[in-house]
Amino acid sequence: MVANERVATGDGCQNRGVYRGERMRIAIDGPAGAGKSTVARAVADALGWEYLDSGAMYRAAALKGSEHTDIRFERGRVLADGDDVTDAIRTPEVTAAASELAGDPEKRSVIVAAQRALVSSGDWVIEGRDAATGIAPDAEVKVFLTATPQERARRRAAQEDRPVEEVEREQAERDAADNTLGRSVLTPAEGAVEVDTTGLTLDEVVAKVKALVA
Numbered sequence: 001m002v003a004n005e006r007v008a009t010g011d012g013c014q015n016r017g018v019y020r021g022e023r024m025r026i027a028i029d030g031p032a033g034a035g036k037s038t039v040a041r042a043v044a045d046a047l048g049w050e051y052l053d054s055g056a057m058y059r060a061a062a063l064k065g066s067e068h069t070d071i072r073f074e075r076g077r078v079l080a081d082g083d084d085v086t087d088a089i090r091t092p093e094v095t096a097a098a099s100e101l102a103g104d105p106e107k108r109s110v111i112v113a114a115q116r117a118l119v120s121s122g123d124w125v126i127e128g129r130d131a132a133t134g135i136a137p138d139a140e141v142k143v144f145l146t147a148t149p150q151e152r153a154r155r156r157a158a159q160e161d162r163p164v165e166e167v168e169r170e171q172a173e174r175d176a177a178d179n180t181l182g183r184s185v186l187t188p189a190e191g192a193v194e195v196d197t198t199g200l201t202l203d204e205v206v207a208k209v210k211a212l213v214a
C-alpha cells in the first residue's frame, strides 16, 4: 500500500495500520546541517506532496519587515505580498533579520499561525525546527533527521567553501543557542523516528523517509 492511498503502514506512523485519514503530513526537524531542506524537498517531490519551507516564511517576513506579510509558495518560488522574493531572502542581512524575527515570541506566533493555516489541507512535507512540535504536533509522521556533528560541519563547509574547523565551531554555538524554543534542537520530538543521515546518499535518506509512510 502506498501513502497516496492514505493508508499509513510504515514504522513512522503513529497510528500505524489504523490511519485512514484523507491526508498526511510528514514533519521533519533536526539540527542545522542534517540536510532537512534538501531531504524534505526531495521527499515531497518523490511523493508528489506539497513542501513547506518554514524558514523561508521567517525570511520573507523579515525581508518585508512585517510578520503579517502574505507569503505563498508557487511552483517552487516564494512570493511575499505578490513579489517573487525567492533569491532576495537568501542574503546574509535577511538571514540575520529572520533569526531575530523568529526569536520574537509574538511575531513568531503570527508566522506559526500562517504555517498551520497553509498545511490545514492537502498532503505536506513540513520542514523546520518546530515542524513536529509547533507547526504540526499532530502530524501523522514525525522524522528527526540527524548526522554526527563532524558530518554536519563537513557538509556545510563544502557548501559554503569554508574551513571545516571554523564551521564546526560555529555549529556548536548555534546548536547551543537553538535551545531557546523550549526544547533542544538535538532532542527528537515525542513520537519522532530518528533517521541518521551520516554516510548516506540523498537517495538513501529519501528511501528511508518514504518507507516510514508506505
Ligand code: DC
Binding pocket: 054, 055, 056, 058, 059, 095, 098, 099, 100, 102, 103, 127, 128, 129, 130, 131
Ligand atoms: O532554515 P532557515 O535558515 O531558512 O531559517 C531562517 C530563520 O528562521 C533561522 O533563524 C531559523 C528560523 N526558523 C525557525 O525559528 N523556525 C522554523 N520552523 C524555521 C526557521
